[in-house]
Every structure is written in structure tokens, then in C-alpha cells.
Amino acid sequence: MTDLHTPRLAAWMDGAGLPGAGAPLRTRLLSGGTQNEIYEVARADFRAALRIPPAAAPPDRDRGILREWRIIAALDGTDVPHPPALAVCTDPAVLGRTFYLMGFVDGWSPMDHQKAWPDPFDGDIAARRGLALELAEGIALLSRVDWRGRGLGDLGRPDGFHDRQVERWTGFFERIRGRELDGMAAATTWLQAHRPLDFVPGIMHGDYQFANVMYRHGGPARLAAIVDWEMGTVGDPKLDLAWMLQGWPENTADPEPGAFAYVDMRHLPAREEVAAHYAAVSGRQVDDLDYYLVLAQWKLAIVLEQGFQRAGGDEKLLAFGPIVPELMRSAAELAESTGYRG
Structure with a gap:
């Protein structure tokens, strides 16, 4: 300290x-x-x-x-x-x-309310839905910022962004490789074959999720601040959306544990509704969201694998052991299910 x-x-x-x-x-x-x-x-x-x-x-x-x-x-x-x-x-x-x-931000963090949302969001399902829509709106607004006009022209390298994602993270995995991951070869090949031909660059948060925002006290849901900007860059903002949604449960009425298991996902809007809200606010189309979801799951699996490989006796990092193969298989299965091939 x-x-x-x-x-x-x-x-x-x-x-x-x-x-x-x-x-x-x-x-x-x-x-x-x-x-x-x-x-x-x-x-x-x-x-x-x-x-x-x-x-x-x-x-x-x-x-x-x-x-x-x-x-x-x-x-x-x-x-x-x-x-x-x-x-x-x-x-x-x-x-x-x-x-x-x-x-100083006067608000609350979802990380401080992992067992139940604070009032009024715990008992009011309609109010709770707003938490998800506000979450999506935060990065939608971020994607619209004139990053060049704001003096961030040298913050990242948007040219070749998707080419570097696959190259960089496969190289990173080779350096930390301690085991084979089922589905990684298939997901990597699919990503290389389906890179977006074009995108509109914008500011990215880099680790966008409930853990990295704060809300204002009381209802209705209002985002107070996006925090923890250490991964911020200029790239493809739709990867922020996919990073946020890649663990979103298919059934929010009775969700299975996923990447957002640290918060109560019950009765939040479906992933499609959240993505549509992002599209409406940002002005960006999300028709190719599957590509970004595959990339997000594939990348997260590699990031967590690093933690697992250096875990030692750290129980938190050891817990990534079974999660990583599940994420990588999910990325490969989603790629396979998209209906378009390389």
C-alpha cells in the first residue's frame, strides 16, 4: 500500500x-x-x-x-x-x-452489491431493466466521441486493429502455453477468415462490464461514471459491446451462471434488446455482432489462461482452470453456428 x-x-x-x-x-x-x-x-x-x-x-x-x-x-x-x-x-x-x-463520484458500484441489487432495483423489475440499458448506453455515448478532436489521435492504432487482435493474442498464448485448449484452432481460423472489412474507429474502454461502472443512487437507473480506464485505446468500439455481452445469459428469467455471475442477471433485458439500444444510441449497426462475440470469448479465454498458468496456490486464479476451456469451446461453437464460412 x-x-x-x-x-x-x-x-x-x-x-x-x-x-x-x-x-x-x-x-x-x-x-x-x-x-x-x-x-x-x-x-x-x-x-x-x-x-x-x-x-x-x-x-x-x-x-x-x-x-x-x-x-x-x-x-x-x-x-x-x-x-x-x-x-x-x-x-x-x-x-x-x-x-x-x-x-469523487457519488454513486454505487455493482461490485458492492453482488448478492442483491440495492433499492429500488432489487424489488422493481422494470427499474432493474434500466441498469442494463444504461450500461449499454455508456459505451454507445463513448463510441460517438470525436477522439481526434479531443486530442487522442495518437492513443491507439485503429488501422489494422482486427489483424493485430488475432496476431497479438495468439502470440501471447504461445508464450504462456501450458496446455491445449479445445476449439482454439477452429475459433482462431474462423476469426482470421471473418475480420470486418471496415469499421468506424472510436474510443474503447477495453474491459467494459458491470464491474467497471458506477450508478447514481435511487431510481430510475442512471449511470454515474465509467471507471478503470487502464485498457482504454482507440480501436473498434463494438468489441466493448461484445465484451459486455459475451457472458449475457440466453434466458434472463432464469439465467445460468456465466461471466456476469457476480451480479444478479435475473429479469434484465435480453441480449438482443441491449444490443439494439446500443445501436440506436451509437448509430452503429450490430448485424455482425457474432464476430465480435466470438472474438470477445476467444480473447477472454486467453486472458484468463494467463492467470491460471501463473496461479501457484492462488485459489481465485486456479478457479479459471475449468472456465477457460468452456469459454474457448463456446467461441468455437458460436463461430460454427453463424452459418457463414471462411
Whole structure:
């Protein structure tokens, strides 16, 4: 855990012109892990969230923090729900690592309500449906942002995006290979043969799901902020939609456990309705969604396989063991069922 040296932090905040100068500075850990740590920072009536890599994180994590900062700063003034960008610090003399302050989001996270949705969404099925539609609307709005006009022209490489997806992740799998995955060869061949010929580039979140958003308190459902932007890039935004939907149950009246098993998926809209809402808001067609769903399942299987291969005695990572083959077989079966061949 990072040692937040409050005198140095307070002095830097004063230099950045942030409110509350002279008042006692209070900090509180909100979440922490191997990727980044988030702290609440408050003095007088001012509240913010501070995002910083752990002290032992590799140096390139500082570049990742700056990448996140660029994205949320570029989103200021848009209709995309996001934490307001307040100030960024690249001077290691302050806290030892690059960090930034963002506006404190007054809302709730689905990760804090994994057993039951908070009121009114637990008992009101109509209100609960809005959670899914708002989730889709968040990335639909994101896909419409003028990324070049917002200064993000060098954030990613949209040219050849789909060519690189297959090449990059098959290469990654070869480096971590510890076992064979049934269906991987078939799914990989299908993806290579069915890459989209054209797409409209846009900002991607990169890991879009219920775990990475916050909602406003009370009903109706309103997205308060999209959070955790470390995977953000410019690419094909429809992969965000597929990443969100790839574990969506076929039957939301009585869903089987899937990728979204950490939240209650009962009585949410069907996948087709959620995709249609995304299409209506984003202006993007979703007729080829199957390709993106295959890619999302295939890619997620490889990402989770990395965790499984380095699990050691970590029970959470070991649990990926049976999930990965299931995901890869599902990707291959979906590819086979699409009705179009390479």
C-alpha cells in the first residue's frame, strides 16, 4: 500500500490550485490491488479520488496512469459519464509515483452489491431493466466521441486493429502455453477468415462490464461514471459491446451462471434488446455482432489462461482452470453456428 505523505500531497494540491488550502487533509483507501490503488482525499468541503500505482509496480505503470488521465481529461465536456479530471502529478518527489486526482463520484458500484441489487432495483423489475440499458448506453455515448478532436489521435492504432487482435493474442498464448485448449484452432481460423472489412474507429474502454461502472443512487437507473480506464485505446468500439455481452445469459428469467455471475442477471433485458439500444444510441449497426462475440470469448479465454498458468496456490486464479476451456469451446461453437464460412 502506498504511503500517502499528506504534507507533500497537501503542498502539491495547493500548487495545483485545488480547494481547501490550509484545512486538514484526510485520506482513506477505497480499493487496492496489483494494478492501481484508489484513495479518497478530502479537506474542508473538497472531496476527490486519487489513483496511483502500488509502490512496487513496474515503471510502465506510470505511463498507464498518464494514459488513463488523458482519456478522462479528453472526456470532460462530453455526455459520457466519467469521473471529472482534476489534476495530474508526474513528480515522484510528491508520492513516489505518477498519480492523478479525479472528482469523487457519488454513486454505487455493482461490485458492492453482488448478492442483491440495492433499492429500488432489487424489488422493481422494470427499474432493474434500466441498469442494463444504461450500461449499454455508456459505451454507445463513448463510441460517438470525436477522439481526434479531443486530442487522442495518437492513443491507439485503429488501422489494422482486427489483424493485430488475432496476431497479438495468439502470440501471447504461445508464450504462456501450458496446455491445449479445445476449439482454439477452429475459433482462431474462423476469426482470421471473418475480420470486418471496415469499421468506424472510436474510443474503447477495453474491459467494459458491470464491474467497471458506477450508478447514481435511487431510481430510475442512471449511470454515474465509467471507471478503470487502464485498457482504454482507440480501436473498434463494438468489441466493448461484445465484451459486455459475451457472458449475457440466453434466458434472463432464469439465467445460468456465466461471466456476469457476480451480479444478479435475473429479469434484465435480453441480449438482443441491449444490443439494439446500443445501436440506436451509437448509430452503429450490430448485424455482425457474432464476430465480435466470438472474438470477445476467444480473447477472454486467453486472458484468463494467463492467470491460471501463473496461479501457484492462488485459489481465485486456479478457479479459471475449468472456465477457460468452456469459454474457448463456446467461441468455437458460436463461430460454427453463424452459418457463414471462411
